[in-house]
Amino acid sequence: MPLPRLIPCLDVAGGRVVKGVRFQGLREMGDPVELGARYSDEGADELVFLDVRATLDGRRTLVELVERVSERLAIPFTVGGGVRSVEDGLALLEAGADKVAVNSAALARPELVTELAREVGSQATVVAIDAEGGAVRSRAGTAETGRSAVEWAREAEERGAGEILLTSIDADGTRAGYDLGLTAKVANAVDVPVIASGGAGEASHVAEALEVAQAALLASILHEDPARLRTLRDELRERGVELR
Amino acid sequence: MRVAICEYGAGNVRSVRLAFARLGAAETDDVLGADLAVLPGVGSARAALDGLRRRGHDAALRERFDEGRPILGICLGLQLALEETEEDGGVAGLGLVPGRAVRLREGRVPRIGWARVSGGDASFYFAHSYAAETPCAVSWSENVVAEVRHGSFLGCQFHPEKSSVAGAAYLESVCRSLA
Numbered sequence: 001m002p003l004p005r006l007i008p009c010l011d012v013a014g015g016r017v018v019k020g021v022r023f024q025g026l027r028e029m030g031d032p033v034e035l036g037a038r039y040s041d042e043g044a045d046e047l048v049f050l051d052v053r054a055t056l057d058g059r060r061t062l063v064e065l066v067e068r069v070s071e072r073l074a075i076p077f078t079v080g081g082g083v084r085s086v087e088d089g090l091a092l093l094e095a096g097a098d099k100v101a102v103n104s105a106a107l108a109r110p111e112l113v114t115e116l117a118r119e120v121g122s123q124a125t126v127v128a129i130d131a132e133g134g135a136v137r138s139r140a141g142t143a144e145t146g147r148s149a150v151e152w153a154r155e156a157e158e159r160g161a162g163e164i165l166l167t168s169i170d171a172d173g174t175r176a177g178y179d180l181g182l183t184a185k186v187a188n189a190v191d192v193p194v195i196a197s198g199g200a201g202e203a204s205h206v207a208e209a210l211e212v213a214q215a216a217l218l219a220s221i222l223h224e225d226p227a228r229l230r231t232l233r234d235e236l237r238e239r240g241v242e243l244r
Numbered sequence: 245m246r247v248a249i250c251e252y253g254a255g256n257v258r259s260v261r262l263a264f265a266r267l268g269a270a271e272t273d274d275v276l277g278a279d280l281a282v283l284p285g286v287g288s289a290r291a292a293l294d295g296l297r298r299r300g301h302d303a304a305l306r307e308r309f310d311e312g313r314p315i316l317g318i319c320l321g322l323q324l325a326l327e328e329t330e331e332d333g334g335v336a337g338l339g340l341v342p343g344r345a346v347r348l349r350e351g352r353v354p355r356i357g358w359a360r361v362s363g364g365d366a367s368f369y370f371a372h373s374y375a376a377e378t379p380c381a382v383s384w385s386e387n388v389v390a391e392v393r394h395g396s397f398l399g400c401q402f403h404p405e406k407s408s409v410a411g412a413a414y415l416e417s418v419c420r421s422l423a
Contacts, residue, residue: 001386002357002370040408045358070258074266076369076406093286096258098371098406121288121320123354123371124256162354162373193352214352244358244367 003244005045005215006206006236007195008222008229010035012081013053015061019173019223026052029223033068039222040073042229045244047077048165048195048217050101050128052140054082063095070096078126078165086115093120101126101165104138107145107152110159117160122192125163127156132169134182141169149182150189157190164190165217167197173220175201178209187212203235210241245269245419248278250305250321252287252295260284260318263405267416275304279422285319285403289331289345289374292320293338302338309340312396314422322392322399323374331374341394343378348388361390361402366410368402375401 010017010032017035018026029035036047049069051062059082066079079092080101089100100120106112106127117125130137131149138145145152153164166186168179178199187194196209197217209216222228233243247269251257260282261271272278283305286292296302305325308315317325326337329345337345348355358367362383370385380394385402392399398418404411 001351002355002359003367005357067258070256071262074259074263074406074411075408076371076403093256094258096256096262098256098259118288119291121286122373123356124286162371163356191352192354193356214357 001214003045003242004210006043006229006233006243007046007048007215007217008039008044009048009050009197009217009219011050011052011219012062012065013051015065017223018052019220032065033072035223035226036069036077037072038226039229040075042226043233043244044075044229046075046215047073048101049077049079051079051081059088063091066092066095066097080126080128085112086119089116089120093124099124099126099163101128103128103130106156107136107138107147110155113156113159113161117162122160122162125161126165127153127161127163128165128167129153129156129186130167130169131182134185137169150185153186153190157192161192163193163195165195165197166213167217168199171199174199175220177201177205178216180208180212183209184212203232203239206232207236207239207241245279245422246272246274246277248272248275248281250275250281250283250296250299250301252292252299252301256286257284259405263412263415266412267419269419275301276307279314280419281305281308281313281315283315283317283321283324285317285321285323287320289320289324289329289335292324293335296324296338305338305340309396315340315397316418317397317399318405319372319401319403322376322401325397325399326376326378329374340397341378341380341392341399343376343380343392345374346377347374348372350387355388358407359385361385366413368404368407368410368414370402372401
C-alpha cells in the first residue's frame with residue numbers, strides 16, 4: 001500500500017477559504033491558492049478544495065481557482081462542490097484538478113458516478129459522503145437522504161468511484177477526534193481508499209484515523225497555523241506512522 | 245528544448261504542460277519533430293486510444309519510436325504503449341513496448357498515494373488501477389512496475405508532474421538526458 005496521506009482541506013466560498021463548526025457559522029480564512037501553496041511547502045501529500053456554497057456564479061470562480069492552483073502547485077488535488085454533470089467534472093479536470101468529488105448530485109442521480117468514472121476513470125472519481133449518526137445527508141448537511149453511509153459507499157464503489165471521502169458531520173470542526181467507528185465500517189465495506197474527515201484536533205486523532213483509513217483530511221487544526229502541518233507530521237512519525 | 249504533449253481529450257494534461265514549462269521547455273504541436281514527445285496519462289484506455297488515433301498521434305508516435313526518438317509515457321501513457329491492456333474489457337495498445345497492462349490484484353484499488361521507487365529514496369505519486377507486466381521494467385514500487393524502458397521509450401507509472409520536488413527533479417533528468 002502507498003504511504004498514508006495527510007490532506008489539508010480548504011472549504012471555499014466565493015473564491016475564499018472559509019471554515020465552520022458542524023457545517024455552521026462560516027468564517028473567512030484567506031486566499032485558497034496562498035494557503036494551498038503554504039500547505040504544499042509544509043509537506044501536504046494532497047489537497048482538497050470544496051466549494052461549500054456552489055452556485056452557478058461560483059462555478060466560473062471555481063474553475064479559475066483550479067487554474068491558479070495548478071499553475072502554482074505540483075501536488076495532487078481534488079475539487080468538489082456543485083459538480084452535477086460529467087461536463088462540470090471535465091471542466092475542473094481540464095483546468096488542472098486531478099480528481100473531482102461528487103456529493104449531492106450523485107445522491108440525487110447515482111448514475112452520475114457511473115458516467116464520471118467511465119469518462120475520466122475511477123482514479124479521478126471521488127464520492128464525498130457527509131454522514132450524521134451513520135446516515136447520509138446531502139446539500140451540505142441540510143437534507144436527509146434515508147441512506148446509510150456504508151450502503152451508499154458500497155454502491156458508489158460498484159459504480160466506479162475510486163475513492164470515498166467520508167466526513168462525519170458529528171465530528172466536523174470539533175477537534176475532538178475522528179469518527180473512528182463509522183470510518184472503520186465504511187473502510188471495511190469497500191476496497192477503494194477511504195479518506196477520513198472531520199474532527200482532527202491532535203496527532204493521536206490523526207494516527208488513529210490512519211489505522212482505519214488510507215488518508216486523513218485536516219481543516220480546522222491547520223487554518224490558524226499552517227505550520228502545524230509540519231509539526232503534526234513530525235509527531236506522527238514519532239508515533240511510528242510512516243509518511244512521505 | 246521542444247516538447248510535444250500528445251493530447252487526447254480527457255482530463256488533466258495541463259499539469260504536465262505546466263511541469264515542462266517550469267523547466268523552461270517550449271511546447272510544440274509537432275509530435276514527430278519535437279525533442280521529446282510526452283504521452284500523458286488520464287482517463288480510460290479505450291477513450292484515450294480512440295482520441296490518439298483520431299488525432300493521428302498513434303502513427304506519429306510509432307514513427308518517432310522507429311526512428312529512435314525519445315518518448316515519455318506517464319501513467320496511462322505508459323500502459324497505452326504496451327501491446328494490450330485488460331482495461332475496458334481488453335484493448336490493443338500502441339505496441340511500442342512488449343507486455344500488457346493488467347488490473348492490480350493486491351491492496352486497495354485504485355492504488356492512490358505516494359510510494360517509493362526502487363533504486364532511490366524519493367517517493368512519487370501514483371494513482372492507478374492497472375499496471376504493466378513487461379520484460380522491459382527497470383524499477384518497481386511495492387511489486388508494481390514503476391518504470392519501463394524500451395528503445396527510445398521511457399514510461400513511468402507514477403505522476404512526476406504531481407510529485408512535487410522529486411517529480412520536477414525526475415523530469416529535469418529526463419530532459420537533461422536528451423540534451
